[in-house]
Amino acid sequence: MDYISTRGSAPALDFAGATLAGLASDGGLYVPREWPRFSEAEIAAMAGLPYAELARRIMQPFVGDSLTPDRLLALTRAAYGRFAHAAVTPLVQFDEQHWLLELFHGPTLAFKDVALQLLGLLFEEFLSRGDENLTIVGATSGDTGSAAIDAVAGRAKVDIFMLHPRGRVSDVQRRQMTTVLAPNVHNIAIDGTFDDAQAMVKRMFNDPAMTGRFSIGAVNSINWARLMAQVVYYFAAALQLGAPHREVAFAVPTGNFGDVFAGYVAAKMGLPVARLIVATNVNDILHRALTSGDYSAGTVTPTAAPSMDIQVSSNFERLLFDLNGRDGAALAAQMAAFEASKTMRLTNAQREGAAVLFASARADADDMRQAIRWAWEHCGALIDPHTAIGLHAARAAALPKNVPVVTLATAHPAKFPDAVERATGQRPHLPARVGDLFDREERCAHLPGDYAAVADHVARHAVPRG
Numbered sequence: 001m002d003y004i005s006t007r008g009s010a011p012a013l014d015f016a017g018a019t020l021a022g023l024a025s026d027g028g029l030y031v032p033r034e035w036p037r038f039s040e041a042e043i044a045a046m047a048g049l050p051y052a053e054l055a056r057r058i059m060q061p062f063v064g065d066s067l068t069p070d071r072l073l074a075l076t077r078a079a080y081g082r083f084a085h086a087a088v089t090p091l092v093q094f095d096e097q098h099w100l101l102e103l104f105h106g107p108t109l110a111f112k113d114v115a116l117q118l119l120g121l122l123f124e125e126f127l128s129r130g131d132e133n134l135t136i137v138g139a140t141s142g143d144t145g146s147a148a149i150d151a152v153a154g155r156a157k158v159d160i161f162m163l164h165p166r167g168r169v170s171d172v173q174r175r176q177m178t179t180v181l182a183p184n185v186h187n188i189a190i191d192g193t194f195d196d197a198q199a200m201v202k203r204m205f206n207d208p209a210m211t212g213r214f215s216i217g218a219v220n221s222i223n224w225a226r227l228m229a230q231v232v233y234y235f236a237a238a239l240q241l242g243a244p245h246r247e248v249a250f251a252v253p254t255g256n257f258g259d260v261f262a263g264y265v266a267a268k269m270g271l272p273v274a275r276l277i278v279a280t281n282v283n284d285i286l287h288r289a290l291t292s293g294d295y296s297a298g299t300v301t302p303t304a305a306p307s308m309d310i311q312v313s314s315n316f317e318r319l320l321f322d323l324n325g326r327d328g329a330a331l332a333a334q335m336a337a338f339e340a341s342k343t344m345r346l347t348n349a350q351r352e353g354a355a356v357l358f359a360s361a362r363a364d365a366d367d368m369r370q371a372i373r374w375a376w377e378h379c380g381a382l383i384d385p386h387t388a389i390g391l392h393a394a395r396a397a398a399l400p401k402n403v404p405v406v407t408l409a410t411a412h413p414a415k416f417p418d419a420v421e422r423a424t425g426q427r428p429h430l431p432a433r434v435g436d437l438f439d440r441e442e443r444c445a446h447l448p449g450d451y452a453a454v455a456d457h458v459a460r461h462a463v464p465r466g
């Protein structure tokens with residue numbers, strides 16, 4: 001399988017190349033040249049497979065010659081062996097129609113572990129074949145940083161530099177990053193906001209003084225391998241509920257459109273998906289785009305579900321590309337206009353194409369609180385604010401009663417204990433395996449909100465390209 005850019009002019013790469021590249025050189029995102037498709041019989045034969053083997057079946061067509069089937073299985077077993085639940089992503093029943101897919105049993109208690117645990121192993125595998133060292137630089141408002149750090153800690157030929165805004169991430173989130181003491185992990189608390197940190201990272205990607213000496217890589221969800229890994233749990237859940245002989249709907253708490261795009265890929269591969277319900281908080285650019293065709297960025301409103309507080313959803317570009325008949329030149333023009341004006345109208349083809357599979361709903365703070373309370377009072381389950389937004393959308397969608405609706409639970413409730421306690425009076429506890437988080441030693445550099453200081457710090461600690 002080779003990978004092409006959504007903007008049509010970057011060179012095609014194989015799976016290994018697309019994994020290490022992150023963003024394409026024309027500013028686009030890599031997508032597989034075509035969607036592999038399973039027959040109904042092939043999907044039926046996947047029922048009951050252990051998660052790591054299911055992952056191998058789903059991923060093999062995307063990986064192509066970059067990994068042998070045996071090697072891919074060894075990597076999926078290693079990645080998912082670190083999860084605290086034998087089912088990796090267990091499915092829990094709420095009522096006759098609603099189900100919860102728990103994606104938070106990984107090391108850092110958020111769904112990002114499902115993809116990043118594998119991505120860390122893929123980096124190490126592909127880097128071991130050449131003499132390149134990779135310097136990952138990222139900015140985080142919480143969840144991505146801890147999941148990425150856990151995934152690459154101690155891995156050969158990779159260093160990670162993770163910037164977070166000092167004093168603006170939760171204690172749990174900070175400690176999940178700063179208590180990882182592996183020598184290749186470099187936490188940096190900067191004075192400033194998340195946007196300041198993000199702006200410094202973007203500047204570093206475009207600073208010849210840095211890119212000339214170091215191979216700078218990315219771990220955010222523009223990386224195709226992350227989305228590929230997320231396709232697996234859509235299959236795992238639907239198979240348990242009767243696929244391929246029965247359609248299943250999914251409600252997905254959405255920020256950067258990565259997770260729900262993986263559901264679209266599952267449908268393209270032949271999984272019978274009745275609906276993909278895009279759930280947003282009041283930062284609702286995607287809800288507006290899907291209901292009225294208006295994709296225009298405003299300013300971010302901070303909410304109790306911070307991982308969904310976004311202005312622009314990078315992975316939406318991958319959907320627009322498909323809905324545009326995969327015309328890279330046309331999409332490049334559409335995206336250039338959006339980057340200049342921050343507004344975009346979806347074409348009719350894009351709107352009608354999206355409406356075939358996608359629905360959407362927006363939850364405000366009150367909707368979110370009520371969903372947390374409903375889960376607790378009716379099902380005895382504590383759910384986190386992100387998951388609650390998904391559950392609100394699932395229940396608002398009013399699908400026919402014979403269609404099971406699976407809400408993706410993207411974070412463990414103990415990551416956001418205050419919001420859960422406010423809604424239910426119950427304070428969720430950290431699972432025992434991370435229970436000593438508050439006793440562990442922390443290591444973190446504190447730097448001023450100044451690009452030169454950060455670039456100097458990275459240059460002094462990173463390993464030049466090879």
Ligand SMILES: *Cc1c(COP(=O)(O)O)cnc(C)c1O
Nearest residue numbers: 254255256257258259307410411
């Ligand atoms: C990252 C994240 C999301 C949003 O996922 P996208 O792939 O960006 O749409 C939702 N919930 C939680 C808890 C997250 O960490």
